[in-house]
Amino acid sequence: xxxxxxxxxxxxxxxxxxxxxxxxxxxSGTDYIHWYRQLPSQGPEYVIHGLTxxxxxxxxxxxxxxxxxxSTLILHRATLRDAAVYYCICSNSGYxxxxxxxxxxxxxx
Amino acid sequence: GAGVSxxxxxxxxKRGQDVALRCDPISGHVSLYWYRQxxxxxxxxxxxFNYEAQQDKSGLPNDRFSAERPEGSISTLTIQRTEQRxxxxxxxxxxxxxxxxxxxxxxxxxxxxxx
Numbered sequence: 001x002x003x004x005x006x007x008x009x010x011x012x013x014x015x016x017x018x019x020x021x022x023x024x025x026x027x028s029g030t031d032y033i034h035w036y037r038q039l040p041s042q043g044p045e046y047v048i049h050g051l052t053x054x055x056x057x058x059x060x061x062x063x064x065x066x067x068x069x070x071s072t073l074i075l076h077r078a079t080l081r082d083a084a085v086y087y088c089i090c091s092n093s094g095y096x097x098x099x100x101x102x103x104x105x106x107x108x109x
Numbered sequence: 110g111a112g113v114s115x116x117x118x119x120x121x122x123k124r125g126q127d128v129a130l131r132c133d134p135i136s137g138h139v140s141l142y143w144y145r146q147x148x149x150x151x152x153x154x155x156x157x158f159n160y161e162a163q164q165d166k167s168g169l170p171n172d173r174f175s176a177e178r179p180e181g182s183i184s185t186l187t188i189q190r191t192e193q194r195x196x197x198x199x200x201x202x203x204x205x206x207x208x209x210x211x212x213x214x215x216x217x218x219x220x221x222x223x224x
């Protein structure tokens with residue numbers, strides 16, 4: 001599975017959009033890009049995943065670069081409840097997810 | 110149940126004792142995963158089942174760790190002769206189908222402390 005690089009931390013104001021970047025320059029053609037988040041004292045929570053095309057769901061949007069070497073998770077309107085560690089994972093197997101350290105998102109009122 | 114259920118939620122054991130951690134996946138979920146998470150770190154893969162078959166156990170740290178899922182539903186992670194370095198949060202996850210194009214649902218975890 002491809003290694004991912006994410007900023008250690010980011011900060012956002014409440015009710016503003018948040019763009020969380022992820023670099024995965026060694027991604028293979030069959031790797032899916034998964035995003036999970038982990039709220040304090042909780043288990044990881046699935047956010048979104050995609051292969052090549054941009055994806056939208058009720059939680060977020062995933063924008064995937066044309067060369068697939070990077071992606072961005074977009075939270076359209078951050079709330080205090082979105083404060084969490086966000087993990088970007090490239091997975092070929094689908095099960096041995098390599099979570100890494102993720103990005104710690106702070107949302108301020 | 111509504112989600113992945115793990116028991117016990119907390120376990121304190123003495124060094125050298127065996128422990129068994131239980132995972133009850135979402136009903137009908139084919140795949141089941143075990144992860145371990147140290148404080149301040151992301152989860153680390155341990156092992157994976159499709160139905161009752163253990164497909165990958167490459168993440169198990171050593172032969173003191175074993176897992177089973179005999180009827181393709183509930184799974185047990187067993188740690189024999191526990192050591193202090195085994196202290197961590199153990200997390201179980203399940204997914205509806207196998208493969209890359211799927212999402213995993215995680216339980217609340219079992220916090221294991223070896224004293």
